[in-house]
Amino acid sequence: MTQKVDTTFKREAKRGSHDYKLACQVLDAGKICHCGFTVDDQPYVVPMAYARMDDQLLIHGSVASRLLTNLAEGLRCCVTTTHFDGLVYARSSFNSSINYRSVMVFGVARLVVDEDEKNDCMDALVDHLMPGRRADLRNSTRKELNATSMLKLPIEIFSVKSREGDPSDAKGDMDAPIWAGVVPLTTTAGEPIDSADLPTGIKRPGYL
Amino acid sequence: MTQKVDTTFKREAKRGSHDYKLACQVLDAGKICHCGFTVDDQPYVVPMAYARMDDQLLIHGSVASRLLTNLAEGLRCCVTTTHFDGLVYARSSFNSSINYRSVMVFGVARLVVDEDEKNDCMDALVDHLMPGRRADLRNSTRKELNATSMLKLPIEIFSVKSREGDPSDAKGDMDAPIWAGVVPLTTTAGEPIDSADLPTGIKRPGYL
Numbered sequence: 001m002t003q004k005v006d007t008t009f010k011r012e013a014k015r016g017s018h019d020y021k022l023a024c025q026v027l028d029a030g031k032i033c034h035c036g037f038t039v040d041d042q043p044y045v046v047p048m049a050y051a052r053m054d055d056q057l058l059i060h061g062s063v064a065s066r067l068l069t070n071l072a073e074g075l076r077c078c079v080t081t082t083h084f085d086g087l088v089y090a091r092s093s094f095n096s097s098i099n100y101r102s103v104m105v106f107g108v109a110r111l112v113v114d115e116d117e118k119n120d121c122m123d124a125l126v127d128h129l130m131p132g133r134r135a136d137l138r139n140s141t142r143k144e145l146n147a148t149s150m151l152k153l154p155i156e157i158f159s160v161k162s163r164e165g166d167p168s169d170a171k172g173d174m175d176a177p178i179w180a181g182v183v184p185l186t187t188t189a190g191e192p193i194d195s196a197d198l199p200t201g202i203k204r205p206g207y208l
Numbered sequence: 209m210t211q212k213v214d215t216t217f218k219r220e221a222k223r224g225s226h227d228y229k230l231a232c233q234v235l236d237a238g239k240i241c242h243c244g245f246t247v248d249d250q251p252y253v254v255p256m257a258y259a260r261m262d263d264q265l266l267i268h269g270s271v272a273s274r275l276l277t278n279l280a281e282g283l284r285c286c287v288t289t290t291h292f293d294g295l296v297y298a299r300s301s302f303n304s305s306i307n308y309r310s311v312m313v314f315g316v317a318r319l320v321v322d323e324d325e326k327n328d329c330m331d332a333l334v335d336h337l338m339p340g341r342r343a344d345l346r347n348s349t350r351k352e353l354n355a356t357s358m359l360k361l362p363i364e365i366f367s368v369k370s371r372e373g374d375p376s377d378a379k380g381d382m383d384a385p386i387w388a389g390v391v392p393l394t395t396t397a398g399e400p401i402d403s404a405d406l407p408t409g410i411k412r413p414g415y416l
Contacts, residue, residue: 140302
């Protein structure tokens with residue numbers, strides 16, 4: 001695809017980067033993305049699980065999915081993942097902000113047709129989304145693979161944006177006798193919940 | 209705007225809803241959204257802070273922002289917020305899933321021009337993003353308001369999607385001697401970090 005995407009940073013260029021390693025770091029730290037595509041001039045933004053496999057982003061879903069069908073037909077998309085890292089309490093509404101790390105990947109995804117390749121992609125997804133889990137699971141059946149659309153989006157045209165650290169206040173606000181700083185936010189895993197149909201005697205695995 | 213958006217649920221209809229109250233609940237539980245729009249056939253998906261004000265979604269940013277400028281000119285958009293609630297460990301890769309709550313709002317946003325209305329919107333954003341904070345902050349100046357683009361997107365055309373609860377495994381997998389269940393995920397606020405330029409003697413407020 002020819003690069004018609006405008007990924008230049010118009011403003012706050014210090015918050016932007018096109019560094020591939022940094023993009024991979026931010027991508028690898030996430031599990032869900034928001035995938036945007038356009039049908040009949042209407043944009044749609046759909047949440048999806050994803051994984052990175054080398055220089056490709058993997059997204060997948062049912063062959064019956066409208067999103068996957070559209071993307072498989074060569075629609076341009078933008079896949080964005082964002083880590084919401086903190087609330088930035090400045091001394092004014094205007095300078096209050098959010099700390100985050102975000103990657104946008106632009107392009108056209110390719111439908112994975114080859115069964116072995118599809119299988120490898122499924123493995124990469126499970127390894128990324130649920131580390132340690134794959135060794136416990138049976139192989140996917142041909143029927144399951146046939147019911148799955150797997151797409152690879154090359155990490156070629158992308159941009160990274162982030163903000164970190166303290167608020168940036170106006171000089172005139174520095175004497176305000178109010179607290180300023182950052183409230184960090186993190187996503188944490190809670191106590192695993194056994195499935196209601198779990199037979200007694202099956203213990204929680206160490207990888208949870 | 210005429211409703212040309214297709215918000216019907218093609219599959220897994222049990223996971224979808226057009227209930228307004230439910231949409232508001234999911235929106236009110238979040239602080240950042242992903243806003244999608246299309247320029248020259250290329251979709252862009254940009255993370256943003258948001259708040260709900262009655263039946264309108266508020267998004268805002270610098271008047272220099274490409275995104276805000278595009279939206280203010282009447283480009284259609286899709287604003288999606290997603291809560292990533294848990295990892296669903298099924299007994300196969302195929303049935304492994306994610307628990308989530310998501311709202312997509314479609315439409316054309318309106319640029320808020322009136323200064324009082326813009327001020328009210330700023331207040332609503334601060335109240336939503338940083339509850340309790342507003343009483344500590346000075347009023348926004350005219351210069352700050354003029355430097356801010358504020359957009360209202362009506363919550364009229366929308367869809368809610370979610371998944372919750374246990375994995376749904378195939379009958380043939382129920383004898384697999386492996387754990388199945390859900391690992392819940394939550395976003396939590398950590399210990400506040402004082403700004404490096406915070407004068408000594410200023411304590412953390414109770415609303416943090």
